Amino acid sequence: xKKIINDPANVVDEMVQGLVRSYPDYLxxxxxxxxxxxxxxxxxxxxxxxxxxxxxxxEPTHAGFVGQGMLSAAVCGEVFTSPTPDQIFEAIKKxxxxxxxxxxxxxxxxxxxxxxxxxxxxxxxxxxxxxxxxDDDIAVENxxxxxxxxxxxGTLFMHKVLGSAADQGASLDEIEALAQxxxxxxxxxxxxxxxxxxxxxxxxxxxxADDEIEYGVGIHGEPxxxxxxxxxxxxxxxxxxxxxxxxxxxxxxxxxxxxxNGMGATPLMEEYIFMNDVLNKLASLKVKVDFTKVGNLxxxxxxxxxxxxxxxxxxxxxxxxxxxxxxTIAW
Amino acid sequence: xKKIINDPANVVDEMVQGLVRSYPDYLxxxxxxxxxxxxxxxxxxxxxxxxxxxxxxxEPTHAGFVGQGMLSAAVCGEVFTSPTPDQIFEAIKKxxxxxxxxxxxxxxxxxxxxxxxxxxxxxxxxxxxxxxxxDDDIAVENxxxxxxxxxxxGTLFMHKVLGSAADQGASLDEIEALAQxxxxxxxxxxxxxxxxxxxxxxxxxxxxADDEIEYGVGIHGEPxxxxxxxxxxxxxxxxxxxxxxxxxxxxxxxxxxxxxNGMGATPLMEEYIFMNDVLNKLASLKVKVDFTKVGNLxxxxxxxxxxxxxxxxxxxxxxxxxxxxxxTIAW
Numbered sequence: 001x002k003k004i005i006n007d008p009a010n011v012v013d014e015m016v017q018g019l020v021r022s023y024p025d026y027l028x029x030x031x032x033x034x035x036x037x038x039x040x041x042x043x044x045x046x047x048x049x050x051x052x053x054x055x056x057x058x059e060p061t062h063a064g065f066v067g068q069g070m071l072s073a074a075v076c077g078e079v080f081t082s083p084t085p086d087q088i089f090e091a092i093k094k095x096x097x098x099x100x101x102x103x104x105x106x107x108x109x110x111x112x113x114x115x116x117x118x119x120x121x122x123x124x125x126x127x128x129x130x131x132x133x134x135d136d137d138i139a140v141e142n143x144x145x146x147x148x149x150x151x152x153x154g155t156l157f158m159h160k161v162l163g164s165a166a167d168q169g170a171s172l173d174e175i176e177a178l179a180q181x182x183x184x185x186x187x188x189x190x191x192x193x194x195x196x197x198x199x200x201x202x203x204x205x206x207x208x209a210d211d212e213i214e215y216g217v218g219i220h221g222e223p224x225x226x227x228x229x230x231x232x233x234x235x236x237x238x239x240x241x242x243x244x245x246x247x248x249x250x251x252x253x254x255x256x257x258x259x260x261n262g263m264g265a266t267p268l269m270e271e272y273i274f275m276n277d278v279l280n281k282l283a284s285l286k287v288k289v290d291f292t293k294v295g296n297l298x299x300x301x302x303x304x305x306x307x308x309x310x311x312x313x314x315x316x317x318x319x320x321x322x323x324x325x326x327x328t329i330a331w
Numbered sequence: 332x333k334k335i336i337n338d339p340a341n342v343v344d345e346m347v348q349g350l351v352r353s354y355p356d357y358l359x360x361x362x363x364x365x366x367x368x369x370x371x372x373x374x375x376x377x378x379x380x381x382x383x384x385x386x387x388x389x390e391p392t393h394a395g396f397v398g399q400g401m402l403s404a405a406v407c408g409e410v411f412t413s414p415t416p417d418q419i420f421e422a423i424k425k426x427x428x429x430x431x432x433x434x435x436x437x438x439x440x441x442x443x444x445x446x447x448x449x450x451x452x453x454x455x456x457x458x459x460x461x462x463x464x465x466d467d468d469i470a471v472e473n474x475x476x477x478x479x480x481x482x483x484x485g486t487l488f489m490h491k492v493l494g495s496a497a498d499q500g501a502s503l504d505e506i507e508a509l510a511q512x513x514x515x516x517x518x519x520x521x522x523x524x525x526x527x528x529x530x531x532x533x534x535x536x537x538x539x540a541d542d543e544i545e546y547g548v549g550i551h552g553e554p555x556x557x558x559x560x561x562x563x564x565x566x567x568x569x570x571x572x573x574x575x576x577x578x579x580x581x582x583x584x585x586x587x588x589x590x591x592n593g594m595g596a597t598p599l600m601e602e603y604i605f606m607n608d609v610l611n612k613l614a615s616l617k618v619k620v621d622f623t624k625v626g627n628l629x630x631x632x633x634x635x636x637x638x639x640x641x642x643x644x645x646x647x648x649x650x651x652x653x654x655x656x657x658x659t660i661a662w
Contacts, residue, residue, distance in 0.1 A: 002524050002541065004601040004637060006563045006608070014564075015600050018607030022591075022623040059599035079600075193333050210333065232337045233345075260353075265596040267632050268390035269346045269410075270335040276349030277337070292353040296627065301598050304633075306335060 001202045003302075008199035012056045012078055019063055023329050026067055034083065035091040036063050037073035044072055048166045048175055049095030052104040052159060053088065054111050055080040057198070058219060061298040064330025065156065070163035071328075072101075079198050079301070080220045082110030088118035092127060100128030100172035102179070104158055106151025107135035130172055132179035134158050136188045136309065138247050139216030139224055150218045153261040153298040154186035154309040157322070160331070164324035185314065187247050189240050190307035192217035192224070192263065196300045215239060219263070219300040219307075233270070237277040240308045241285075248312060250287050257291035257322055258282070259309040264299035266306055271295070274306055291322045297330065332533045334633075339530035343387045343409055350394055354660050357398055365414065366422040367394050368404035375403055379497045379506055380426030383435040383490060384419065385442050386411040388529070389550060392629040395661025396487065401494035402659075403432075410529050410632075411551045413441030419449035423458060431459030431503035433510070435489055437482025438466035461503055463510035465489050467519045467640065469578050470547030470555055481549050484592040484629040485517035485640040488653070491662070495655035516645065518578050520571050521638035523548035523555070523594065527631045546570060550594070550631045550638075564601070568608040571639045572616075579643060581618050588622035588653055589613070590640040595630035597637055602626070605637055622653045628661065 005011050012034050020029045020036060027036040035053070038044065052062045053075030062074035072095035077083035092101045101122070105115045112133055122129045136154030143150055161182050165175050192214045195204035205221030208214060213231070216224025231239075248254070260275040262268065271294050282289055290313055298307075313319050336342050347365050351358045358367040366384070369375065383393045384406030393405035403426040408414035423432045432453065436446045443464055453460045467485030474481055492513050496506055523545045526535035536552030539545060544562070547555025562570075579585070591606045593599070602625050613620055621644055629638075644650050 002544075002561055002635065004524070004564045004567060004597065004605050006565055006604065011600060011604060014607050015603045018603030018605070018610075018625070021610050022603065022606050022625045057598075057600065059603070064599075193335070213333075230333055233335045234337055236335060264598050265633060265635075266335065267388075267595050267630060268395075268627075269342060269388065269632065272346040272349030272353065272390070273337065273342060274335050274349070275353050276345050279349075279352050294349070294353045296599075299598060301600065302596060302635075304333065304596075 001197050003199060005199055011199050012076055015056065016076055026329050027063060030090050030094055033087045033090050035073060035075040035087050036066060037091065037094045038066055041095065043068065044095065045097045046099055047169055048099045048172050049073065049101040050104065050162055050166050051091050051095060051101055053077065053083050054106050055082060057301045058298050060330035065159050065328050067326060067328030069167045069324055069326030070159050070331060079200065082108065082114045085114045085117035085121060088115055089121040092118060092122045092129060096127045102162060102172060102175045103129060103131035104155060104162065105131055105133045106155050107133045107148055108145045108151065109147060110145065128172055130176045132158065132183060134183065136186045137218060138187050138243060139189050143218055144222040145220065150222065152188045152190065152219050153259060153307045154188040154311065156297055157186050157257065157259065157309065157311045158182060161318060161321040163326065164321040185312040186309065187244055188307050188309040189243050190217055190305060191215050191236055191240065192303055192305035194265065194304040195221050196303035198301065217305065219298060221300065233274050234277040237274065237281050241278065241281045244310050248310065250285050252286045253288060255288045255290050255313040257311040257313055258289055260294045261298055261307045261309065262296035263303040263305040264296060265302045265304040271306055278308060290319050332528050334530060336530055342530050343407055346387065347407055357660050358394060361421050361425055364418045364421050366404060366406040366418050367397060368422065368425045369397055371399065372426065374399065375426065376428045377430055378500055379430045379503050380404065380432040381435065381493055381497050382422050382426060382432055384408065384414050385437050386413060388632045389629050391661035396490050396659050398657060398659035400498045400655055400657030401490050401662060410531065413439065413445045416445045416448035416452060419446055420452040423449060423453045423460060427458045433493060433503060433506045434460060434462035435486060435493065436462055436464045437486050438464045438479055439476045439482065440478060441476065459503055461507045463489065463514060465514065467517045468549065469518050469574060470520050474549055475553040476551065481553065483519045483550050484590060484638045485519040485642065487628055488517050488588065488590065488640065488642045489513060492649060492652040494657065495652040516643040517640065518575055519638050519640040520574050521548055521636060522546050522567055522571065523634060523636035525596065525635040526552050527634035548636065550629060552631065564605050565608040568605065568612050572609065572612045575641050579641065581616050583617045584619060586619045586621050586644040588642040588644055589620050591625045592629055592638045592640065593627035594634040594636040595627060596633045596635040602637055609639060621650050
């Protein structure tokens with residue numbers, strides 16, 4: 001294992017420390033936790049707080065999206081491990097100013113359980129909490145850590161949409177309705193070129209041959225649905241857009257947002273080339289693309305690969321929400 | 332070689348295409364070139380244009396920093412290869428609106444020669460052009476492609492400072508004076524954990540043993556000054572800050588900006604841990620840190636490693652310029 005760290009057992013604590021010291025105007029750590037909240041938290045007074053989080057190792061997710069117009073707080077678990085209910089509860093208490101708190105949970109059994117427990121703890125203190133479980137990864141049903149489908153990079157579109165609504169003063173019920181409306185519109189699928197190495201494990205979670213890729217891998221290295229020889233970018237696009245089409249059943253004139261997300265070790269150059277092929281393919285299918293984003297936004301440590309998220313924009317409101325101005329360190 | 336590409340000979344063209352299609356509101360391609368300019372170019376009317384560029388493979392540098400408050404245009408060469416004088420000249424013509432154009436050149440022999448030729452071409456058409464050659468890498472004197480010291484990630488601080496001045500309407504002479512004042516204040520040094528693979532070459536430019544690092548490597552894989560076994564983050568910091576101290580000779584109460592830049596394949600988690608150690612070390616030396624930035628900003632394809640840039644802030648103006656609001660896809 002070749003990593004710039006000190007002690008594998010202490011990576012999250014030191015990472016959070018580095019993060020809040022690098023961006024003190026954006027992020028403040030909740031003492032005694034690995035949760036961070038908006039330094040300008042006073043600005044959300046009277047508004048719904050949006051809280052997300054999950055295992056670490058997906059940086060800049062989630063802390064990089066804390067700020068005006070997106071998340072109010074992010075809870076960082078140990079690497080690839082759900083944060084504890086008490087830390088999630090601390091984040092909920094920190095961002096509640098009476099209007100309640102909405103939780104965006106990625107669909108992993110540990111996250112769902114711990115966020116639900118934190119919600120129960122909040123209920124007992126009369127803090128109104130609602131939530132959504134994002135399960136955008138269409139690759140497989142059930143997985144190593146998941147019942148149903150996994151929650152992956154499409155979750156960022158959920159953060160973006162709900163964050164704008166909260167910033168504009170939407171109520172907790174309105175945010176819940178928006179989340180439920182948006183959820184079936186967001187779908188993601190990935191391809192991996194290499195596995196990720198968790199510091200405390202010291203070796204990759206899976207290995208691929210020099211010329212091999214795996215379709216449908218999850219952001220913790222969970223198995224996908226097929227291994228084969230490395231293809232050209234446009235052939236990868238053919239496969240992944242094909243899978244998404246099976247879900248969405250594209251119709252002439254449909255409008256979509258597209259996110260090409262790097263898994264950590266893949267250079268931006270490759271992500272732009274891949275996006276170019278995605279846009280070519282979608283154009284050939286007469287799908288209209290109104291919003292595009294490319295970058296290493298929900299990573300899997302040092303995994304190489306990309307994920308492709310499509311978000312069906314079935315109202316102008318959704319596009320406006322994607323274009324809504326935010327102030328975070330990573331969006 | 333495991334890359335998401337189509338044809339190794341065509342990666343830059345397809346990358347630029349993907350880039351401008353992903354961010355049409357920010358970037359427009361100059362027809363027939365691999366140069367991009369601000370889509371809102373009308374906004375710089377009467378102001379000095381700032382142009383930078385160089386070999387591709389360093390994304391998001393330089394195109395990612397084109398936008399209000401930073402660069403007016405960026406010229407993308409082939410991978411690790413200087414852009415041609417005619418393409419640089421096209422960018423100069425595109426962004427000149429009478430106030431002249433300032434070129435920010437990283438110190439590589441090919442870049443210096445080609446940007447100077449483009450300047451001569453502009454002179455012949457009576458476009459006022461001035462320039463600065465950034466040579467912030469303190470690791471070695473002279474290198475594979477360089478006379479003197481190499482230009483690396485500290486160049487981004489130059490873009491940031493000059494971009495804000497241009498946005499505020501500074502004259503070409505004022506921008507030149509500012510560039511010359513800032514140049515000796517910016518110094519960088521890197522450590523690599525692995526080499527980068529140029530698509531047309533197909534194998535890494537250098538290789539390191541599983542437990543080996545190299546100090547002082549350049550952004551094209553140029554040799555550094557020492558190889559040794561992988562150290563802990565805080566020991567890497569000890570070495571790199573020590574080298575920077577030999578240059579700056581830190582004095583109690585000095586103010587600095589700090590950039591921790593990932594080389595491409597290094598996860599943000601490690602960069603934040605490294606930054607945490609840098610801030611600890613600088614605090615122990617009684618150096619004041621007023622500005623911090625962490626991210627994969629000037630990469631070297633899929634190289635693993637980080638660079639550390641210090642920028643001595645010897646006036647309040649420089650800090651204000653770093654904090655000046657910009658609108659780009661990557662700052």
